Amino acid sequence: MKKLIAALLLFTGSLVFSQSVPTKVYEQENYSITLPEGWKVTDDSNIINIFPGNEVGAITISEYHDLNLPKTETKKFILALYKSTDDESKIKSRSGKKGYTEYLYEYFDKKEKLFWITKVFQKDKDLYLITINCGQKYWNGNYMKLFNEAFDSFKIKK
Template identity: 65%
Template sequence: MKKILFFSAMLSGSLFFAQKAKIYESPNYSINVPEGWKSTNDSEIVNIFPTSEIGAITISEYHDLALPKEEMKKFVLALYQSQDAESKVKEKKGSRGYTEYSYEHYDEKEKLFWTTKAFQKDKNLYLVSINCGQKFWNGNYMTLFNETFNSFKIKK
């Protein structure tokens, strides 16, 4: 009985604290934006962030980009000037024929956590990244950033 009550309390608590979201639509993708967060589109680079501006999710898309699949892991590491081994960039087959690359990086100098996903298919590339200050990368902000990040969907 205690387990049932505990499970019920956890379920109702998570529903109570669940954030409402609106959908940011582009011709090629969509992503959920938590209520109260802002989104900007600067030269086709989309930024989604809480009003406190303690971090952001950035989305950029490239078409007609002749980047060989064999170079993608190096490319992702180069974004952060990282000396990590290529094996730190995880690769898997994603939906709609895209190969998904994921990488997590901590910038010691700036005290920022970075999480990046790159989706590549033929000459199309979508880069989706989170950057968030170390002292905010916990609890509710981490959950909201990850839920938003994981809601990214390619349409084509």
């Protein structure tokens, strides 16, 4: 019985460790994000794109300073990004860390068959826009997990 339990624990432990993916931290002056090792990062005029080698999706990060966008208009701004007819109530908002208001919106583009998840962090005239886009046929299992882990690791330094 002890041998069976030991074998079961060893098997379970190997599964847990085999599922972990090595990561690296991408640092900018105002934020950082942890992404899987081997993913590519491009900087297109301060718009950062992070994606796996097979380019089935991406995380995009944009930051804006001196942006005069009232909080009452932020949800409309997010919906306009996707030309979405969704009601503003589909966008969740809460007070976040460091005085930022956090917004979260999930959208499925039926025409392009893409999942989009958007987070916006807004404080005064500073705004950080972080999105995931991923093809529907890849938005399952490991890709969903890897994208969400990187997305959730986004940290504002100030």
